[in-house]
Amino acid sequence: MGSLDEDRPGEATPLPPGQRAQTQWPVLHYGPVPRFKPERWDLQVYGATVDGAKHSWDFGEFHRLPTAEVTAEMHCVTKFSLVASTWTGVLARTILELAPPAPEATHVLAWAEYGYSANLRIEDLAAPTTIFATGRGGAELTPEHGFPLRLVVPHLYAWKGPKWVRAIEYLTEERRGFWEERGYHKIGDPWQEQRYSYQED
Ligand SMILES: Nc1nc2c(c(=O)[nH]1)N[C@H]1C(S)=C(S)[C@@H](COP(=O)(O)O)O[C@H]1N2
Ligand SMILES: [Mo]
Secondary structure, eight states, rough: OHHHHHSSSSSEEOTTTTTTOOOOOOOSSSSSSOOOOOOGGGEEESSSSSSOOEEEEEHHHHTTTTOOOEEEEEEOTTTTEEEEEEEEEEEHHHHHHHBBOTTTOOOOOOOEGGEEEEEEHHHHHHTTTTTEEEEEEEEEGGGGGGOOOEEOOOSSSSSOOOOOOOEEEEEESSSTTTGGGBOSSOOOOOGGGGBBBBOOO
16 A cells, blocks of 8 residues: 655555555544634744743744745544645744744644644654645645644644644643543654554553
C-alpha cells in the first residue's frame, strides 16, 4: 500500500501502520464551523515567552509574514491518510523565532476557536514541516477546512493540528488538549501508532 508521490512518479510513499491512502478531502471536526470576523481575528502567542510578553498578529500583519510551502500526507487517527497535500502558509518556526519561548518552556497548547486545543512538544512545533496553513493545493482554505488559518503538523496525527487556530500557549509543564483529555495520546506519532492515552508509558 502507499500513495503516488508527486515528485517521484511511480514511487510509493509509505504510510504509517494501519493507515490507508485517500485522495478525497473529508471534513472532520467536533462542533460548528466558526464565523470569521476579520476585525476581531488575531494569532496570539502567550504563556512562557522569553520576554514574558504576549505577542499577536492581526489578519493584515499575519499575511505580511514570510510564507512557505510544505508537501506532506495528513494522517487521521480514524485510519485514513490524505495524500499529497501541498500546504501554503507561515512555518511554525517563523512564529517561534518572532516570539521565542522561555528556556524552561517544554510544551505548547495550540488553541482554536470555541476552545478546541491540542498539546504538542516544543520540538513538534519547531519541526521543519509544521506550518500555519492558509491554503492547500494552491487554493485558499474553505471555512470548513479551517479558514483563515489552521495548524498542520504532518509528522503527528491530524487532531494535533487545530483548524481555526488562534493561539499558541507556551507551557513549562505539559497540559492535555481537547482530544488528549478524552483518551487520545499526548504525543500522537502515527509511525509508532500512538493513538490512545493507555499506550503512554
Ligand atoms: N478546531 C478543530 N480542529 C481540528 C479538529 C476539530 O475537531 N476541531 N479535528 C482534527 C481532526 S481529528 C482531523 S482528522 C482534521 C481534519 O481536517 P479536515 O476537516 O480539513 O479534513 O482536523 C483536525 N483539526
Ligand atoms: Mo482525525
